[in-house]
Amino acid sequence: MMSEDETPRWRRHLARAAFEYAGLVAVLLGLLGVFEALIWVRSGRHFVTVNVLELIAAQVPDSVIIAVGMTYVLILGGIDLSVGSVLALSSSVLGVMLSLSRVPLHALSLWTFTAAVAACLGVGMACGLANGFITVRWRLPSFIVTLGMLEMARGGAYLVSSSQTQYIGRAIEIVASTRLFGLPIPFVLALYIVVVGQFCLSRTVFGRYVVAIGTNEEAVRLSGIDPRPVKRAVFRLCGLLAAVAALLQTGRLSSADPNAGTGCELQAIAAVVIGGTSLMGGRGSVVASFFGVLIIAVLGAGLVQLGAQEPTKRLITGGVIIAAVIADYYRRRMARQGRE
Amino acid sequence: MEPAEALLTLAGLSKAYAGPVLLDVSLDLRPGEVHALVGENGAGKTTLARIVAGLTRPDAGAMTLAGQAYAPASKHDAERAGVRMVMQELNLIPNLSIAENLFLGNLPSRLGMVCNRRLRAQAREAMARVGLDGVPPDRPVRALGVGQQQLVEIAAGLAGHCRVLILDEPTAALTEAETARLFGEIRRLRRQGAAILYISHRMEEILQIADRITVLRDGRIVGMRIVGGASRPRGPAREGSTQEAGTARHQWDDGTVALSRESATIPAPPPAPRGDTPATRKDTSATAPAGTVGGTSSSPDSRREDTPPARHAPPAARKDARPTSAALLDEIIRLMVGRDLGEVQRPARPQTGAIALRVAGLSRGAAIRDVSFEAREGEILGLAGLMGSGRTETLRAIFGADRPDAGQVFLGGSPRPARIRSPRDAVRLGLALVTEDRKQQGLLLPLPIRHNVTLARLEALAGPGGVLRSGEEEAVAQRLARTLGIQCRSVEQPVAELSGGTQQKVVMARWLYRDCRVLLLDEPTRGIDVGTKFALYQLLSGLAEQGKAIVMASSDLLELLAMCDRIAVMSAGRLAATFARGEWTQDKIMAAALSGYAASAAKAAV
Numbered sequence: 001m002m003s004e005d006e007t008p009r010w011r012r013h014l015a016r017a018a019f020e021y022a023g024l025v026a027v028l029l030g031l032l033g034v035f036e037a038l039i040w041v042r043s044g045r046h047f048v049t050v051n052v053l054e055l056i057a058a059q060v061p062d063s064v065i066i067a068v069g070m071t072y073v074l075i076l077g078g079i080d081l082s083v084g085s086v087l088a089l090s091s092s093v094l095g096v097m098l099s100l101s102r103v104p105l106h107a108l109s110l111w112t113f114t115a116a117v118a119a120c121l122g123v124g125m126a127c128g129l130a131n132g133f134i135t136v137r138w139r140l141p142s143f144i145v146t147l148g149m150l151e152m153a154r155g156g157a158y159l160v161s162s163s164q165t166q167y168i169g170r171a172i173e174i175v176a177s178t179r180l181f182g183l184p185i186p187f188v189l190a191l192y193i194v195v196v197g198q199f200c201l202s203r204t205v206f207g208r209y210v211v212a213i214g215t216n217e218e219a220v221r222l223s224g225i226d227p228r229p230v231k232r233a234v235f236r237l238c239g240l241l242a243a244v245a246a247l248l249q250t251g252r253l254s255s256a257d258p259n260a261g262t263g264c265e266l267q268a269i270a271a272v273v274i275g276g277t278s279l280m281g282g283r284g285s286v287v288a289s290f291f292g293v294l295i296i297a298v299l300g301a302g303l304v305q306l307g308a309q310e311p312t313k314r315l316i317t318g319g320v321i322i323a324a325v326i327a328d329y330y331r332r333r334m335a336r337q338g339r340e
Numbered sequence: 341m342e343p344a345e346a347l348l349t350l351a352g353l354s355k356a357y358a359g360p361v362l363l364d365v366s367l368d369l370r371p372g373e374v375h376a377l378v379g380e381n382g383a384g385k386t387t388l389a390r391i392v393a394g395l396t397r398p399d400a401g402a403m404t405l406a407g408q409a410y411a412p413a414s415k416h417d418a419e420r421a422g423v424r425m426v427m428q429e430l431n432l433i434p435n436l437s438i439a440e441n442l443f444l445g446n447l448p449s450r451l452g453m454v455c456n457r458r459l460r461a462q463a464r465e466a467m468a469r470v471g472l473d474g475v476p477p478d479r480p481v482r483a484l485g486v487g488q489q490q491l492v493e494i495a496a497g498l499a500g501h502c503r504v505l506i507l508d509e510p511t512a513a514l515t516e517a518e519t520a521r522l523f524g525e526i527r528r529l530r531r532q533g534a535a536i537l538y539i540s541h542r543m544e545e546i547l548q549i550a551d552r553i554t555v556l557r558d559g560r561i562v563g564m565r566i567v568g569g570a571s572r573p574r575g576p577a578r579e580g581s582t583q584e585a586g587t588a589r590h591q592w593d594d595g596t597v598a599l600s601r602e603s604a605t606i607p608a609p610p611p612a613p614r615g616d617t618p619a620t621r622k623d624t625s626a627t628a629p630a631g632t633v634g635g636t637s638s639s640p641d642s643r644r645e646d647t648p649p650a651r652h653a654p655p656a657a658r659k660d661a662r663p664t665s666a667a668l669l670d671e672i673i674r675l676m677v678g679r680d681l682g683e684v685q686r687p688a689r690p691q692t693g694a695i696a697l698r699v700a701g702l703s704r705g706a707a708i709r710d711v712s713f714e715a716r717e718g719e720i721l722g723l724a725g726l727m728g729s730g731r732t733e734t735l736r737a738i739f740g741a742d743r744p745d746a747g748q749v750f751l752g753g754s755p756r757p758a759r760i761r762s763p764r765d766a767v768r769l770g771l772a773l774v775t776e777d778r779k780q781q782g783l784l785l786p787l788p789i790r791h792n793v794t795l796a797r798l799e800a801l802a803g804p805g806g807v808l809r810s811g812e813e814e815a816v817a818q819r820l821a822r823t824l825g826i827q828c829r830s831v832e833q834p835v836a837e838l839s840g841g842t843q844q845k846v847v848m849a850r851w852l853y854r855d856c857r858v859l860l861l862d863e864p865t866r867g868i869d870v871g872t873k874f875a876l877y878q879l880l881s882g883l884a885e886q887g888k889a890i891v892m893a894s895s896d897l898l899e900l901l902a903m904c905d906r907i908a909v910m911s912a913g914r915l916a917a918t919f920a921r922g923e924w925t926q927d928k929i930m931a932a933a934l935s936g937y938a939a940s941a942a943k944a945a946v
Binding site for chain 1: 739741762763764766767768773775780781782783784785786787791795796798799802805806807808810850854
């Protein structure tokens with residue numbers, strides 16, 4: 001009946017994690033291998049170089065952070081289409097506040113800088129708050145609510161920035177160029193958010209509720225738990241993370257572009273789905289989404305090195321997304337049969 | 341009597357899901373007969389019907405239809421062969437019109453366009469048969485009441501070409517007039533030589549309409565009886581009926597009925613495969629071949645004397661040696677029950693506990709009308725009633741799952757009404773609700789047992805920042821699994837993989853861990869195998885002894901009779917009567933359950 005497992009729990013956890021992510025890691029390594037081979041054959045150059053890896057590490061943090069928020073929303077059984085626009089709005093707010101002060105940026109007071117960052121994060125969180133509140137209060141599909149927010153936040157971004165890209169200058173680059181343990185700060189921050197996000201999801205009451213609500217909201221409600229605050233918190237979190245991504249992106253480009261983040265909601269969803277999170281809710285992993293982002297990034301970088309143009313790139317990326325979902329279907333079916 | 345040519349023969353059908361549901365069932369349906377299938381909830385009636393209708397494949401066994409092998413792969417297959425089923429659950433598409441629902445399978449069309457005029461005409465004809473003439477066929481099904489929807493479902497079954505019609509609890513939501521009309525239609529089909537398999541809990545109706553009655557218990561056929569008593573109305577159907585009906589009448593006139601040759605040819609149930617309920621099996625073998633006319637069992641088991649449903653036939657019937665319907669009913673109920681409830685029979689105990697739950701004037705729309713009752717600590721209060729009598733709604737309203745229009749709930753003898761505006765409030769105040777539909781409203785199916793059992797009290801396992809102490813959680817889950825005997829490989833096993841009974845234990849474990857004072861249970865044993873059922877009974881008895889108040893709604897009257905200290909009977913949204921242990925009889929409870937439906941009250945008089 002009961003199998004009393006004597007192995008320590010952490011080792012079982014580790015074994016389970018290894019099994020869970022083995023497929024994704026294999027795909028990632030496989031992709032690197034394939035590109036390495038192709039590029040070497042074509043041009044005699046290496047693909048897997050420090051330069052390329054650094055490029056990827058510099059590019060992915062915003063996507064990773066957005067994907068973490070999206071993972072939570074998808075596990076909850078919702079969707080957030082507004083993250084790209086929210087990113088643009090937060091970025092514009094940051095840019096405008098920093099350039100309004102009209103002082104040379106190296107002389108920028110810490111107070112102004114902090115206020116600008118706080119406003120940036122606050123705006124993102126406010127958008128998420130609105131998404132969550134409206135979705136929960138009127139029991140609307142989050143698809144529609146966040147679609148509305150997508151338009152509104154983009155409009156807001158143009159309004160705030162007068163439709164102009166704000167050049168901030170080099171001071172903000174500190175955010176992107178500083179290194180910690182030899183890695184760029186944004187990448188470290190993204191990793192940190194992934195780890196914390198995964199920990200919250202699998203080891204805290206909040207995370208447990210998110211999974212449970214995504215699985216069967218009515219059952220959760222009838223167990224005496226109010227699902228509404230949890231749902232609102234998840235949308236708030238997603239908005240906040242979009243603003244964090246805005247901060248990093250603004251730092252990387254040293255400018256705030258109201259057109260930033262167009263289509264990034266779909267990229268984030270794609271990454272999360274490649275990681276195996278269910279669009280129906282109730283199942284998913286933050287770490288897997290992280291791998292999903294990496295897979296898309298490596299794919300993009302590799303195709304560029306091969307000389308593929310944007311159309312080809314998109315064609316292939318789209319195909320990979322569909323292939324990933326099909327692979328996931330078989331993986332789950334095998335797991336089910338394995339149990340029986 | 342000449343064994344008539346069978347239209348549909350079932351031979352050795354077996355089906356198992358988590359446990360066996362049907363075991364070696366053999367049965368024949370003759371043209372021009374209404375064959376009733378009776379048995380308790382979970383006896384396997386619906387599974388059998390679904391197999392015949394092509395909705396479920398049997399694990400073993402074969403069927404022949406009019407001499408030809410019959411193995412429908414789908415409902416469509418079965419319908420092409422002329423086998424139709426009217427389901428117990430409504431299978432209508434709410435947003436489509438009545439007419440579209442009726443002919444969804446074959447909409448009259450021209451060049452791919454639905455021919456609405458023809459559709460409406462056909463629909464009107466089909467609807468007139470079941471008495472829906474006053475309703476426009478364009479009306480969307482969602483705008484109809486449950487009873488009318490049921491009629492639409494029946495009309496759909498009657499509409500096509502039909503050699504075998506299966507009706508699964510067709511009258512549950514119908515008024516008496518509607519039922520009478522349905523019976524008229526059934527008699528018409530019988531005259532035309534169709535065979536009708538009629539599943540119902542309502543004995544009165546079965547005695548009215550059926551020619552033969554087969555009793556299923558725990559997936560086996562335990563007996564078959566021919567109906568034919570003095571009280572059986574002889575409708576016009578009888579006059580024009582086919583030859584074998586004529587032969588049967590010959591028998592009725594003889595007055596020698598109960599055991600004819602074909603009931604003697606029923607294979608004796610195979611020996612008990614499971615050792616856990618030997619008493620049950622003993623009863624089986626004792627009853628099946630017995631059955632003298634008066635319904636007195638040939639081997640009265642001393643324990644069975646305590647069995648609640650022992651409805652004694654009026655002495656007049658016995659003297660007469662004629663199988664009056666009362667005597668037949670008595671016998672059928674014996675066959676249906678035949679199990680030993682002795683082990684879980686709770687002794688009548690003085691009600692000394694303090695009042696744990698008091699409901700005063702609870703109302704919600706038409707579903708709950710001014711319901712008041714109380715439950716004491718250590719008491720099991722049964723909530724009986726027909727389908728749709730408001731039991732589920734009452735429990736949900738007490739629990740805050742639905743907001744009542746009026747009424748108060750008092751807890752723990754407090755003079756102030758409890759403020760329950762959501763299930764969250766209810767759970768905090770020590771209430772728990774085990775819902776009727778555990779898959780939709782109780783469980784997180786794909787998630788492990790561990791997540792399911794700790795859900796209602798996760799905060800007890802959380803440290804600062806809401807971080808779960810997972811070692812402790814695992815220990816808690818394992819302890820609960822052991823205490824309740826949850827059969828699983830480990831507590832990490834997804835609940836979806838467990839059997840229905842085990843799943844119910846998981847739900848119980850959740851509330852045990854939450855440690856509530858008042859436990860509300862809605863159909864706790866629906867769709868659960870017999871073994872687990874008894875385990876649940878024992879668990880509930882144990883909880884009552886610990887001083888919990890238990891309110892238990894069930895359609896299984898025998899279960900209530902065995903378990904409860906008092907039974908409150910609901911009828912049409914009202915609390916019709918409350919009986920204490922010792923005061924009740926099945927007749928009284930049934931009469932109370934029907935009392936709210938003025939029009940159908942006459943049905944109670946069998």
